[in-house]
Amino acid sequence: MSSGTPRQDDTDDAAPKRRGRRPGGQDTRAALVEAAREVFAEVGYNDATVRTIATRAGVDPAMVNxxxxxxxxxxTVAVQIPVDPTTLIPELLAGDKEQLAERILRRFLAVWDDVGGGSFAALVRSVASHGSAVRLLREFVATVVINRLIxxxxxxxxxxxxxxSASQIVGLGMMRYVVQxxxxxxxxxxxxxxxxxxxxxxxxxxxxxxxxxLPG
Known part of the structure; x- marks a missing residue:
């Protein structure tokens, strides 16, 4: 005769699956990376918003921060750019401003060559089916790196x-690592x-x- 108290396994079987926003664990991080890759490819770096990415991932926007x-x-994580702007910009600013171009070029070439150009080519391949990978990278370099320096x-x-400046740098990357x-x-x-x-x-x-x- 039943005591009226459900067994633990009965309770688990009857419980509804979690819906809506994800918990704040590693699965959330992975979902954000996947959603970010899609959103950046669709609308570009400048027009992508944290809220849009979080909504696509099914998480709270606070999880991005x-x-x-x-x-x-x-x-940088979603499209595998091997540089951290928070450390890169102070490094580039440390010196004569008339040699800034040389420091930028040497830094980008060193980063890309360290991985055989693989990260640059991977970026292009990862978003080429959704939009302009070159535009995406150019927006990021222009907005996050060069504009801040200037x-x-x-x-x-x-x-x-x-x-x-971004067109010059990204153009070099395309010709050297993708077109070869x-x-x-x-x-x-x-x-x-x-x-x-x-x-x-x-x-x-x-x-x-x-x-x-510039137009507009």
Whole structure:
């Protein structure tokens, strides 16, 4: 005769499955990374929001800060960029501003070459089916890295400078690691810096043509 008290296994079987937001564990982190990769690919870095990513993952937006500290760190994890902007920017600013382009190029080349260009190529492959991987990376470099550097240096027209500079850096990455265009693909760092740094430095700190404008 039953005592009227349900057995533990009966209770477990009858309990409804968890719905809605996920608990704040490792599965939440993985869900955020997956959702971020999709959202960044669909709308780009600048238009992606923490709330949109969290909603896609089915978690509270506070979990983004909890696990990653913000959108930019989540981006670096989601698309496998092997640099941390919070440490990279002070490193690049530590020195003569007229040699900033050289420091940027050497840092990016060192990071990408350390992994055989794999992280750059992986980024392109990971989002190519959803949107423009080049645009995505260019937005991130322009907004999170270059624009901050330029504003720290108190330069005029920071958005234009950042866009031009990011296009130069990301273009180099595409030609060297994805397209593997020679002689860029096999050139050593000194040769690349000597060839590209003067133009990049002009974008960063030189006088820009007043007629040069960004649309909108």
């Amino acid at each position: 909890h696990w990653f500290g913000g959108k930019e760190s989540l981006f 504003r720290e240096l108190d330069m005029d027209r920071p958005d234009l400078r950042a866009a031009l 265009l020679e002689p860029l693909a096999s050139a050593d760092h000194d040769a690349l810096v000597a060839a590209i740094a003067p133009n990049l430095q002009h974008y960063l700190t030189g006088e820009l043509d007043p007629a040069a404008k």
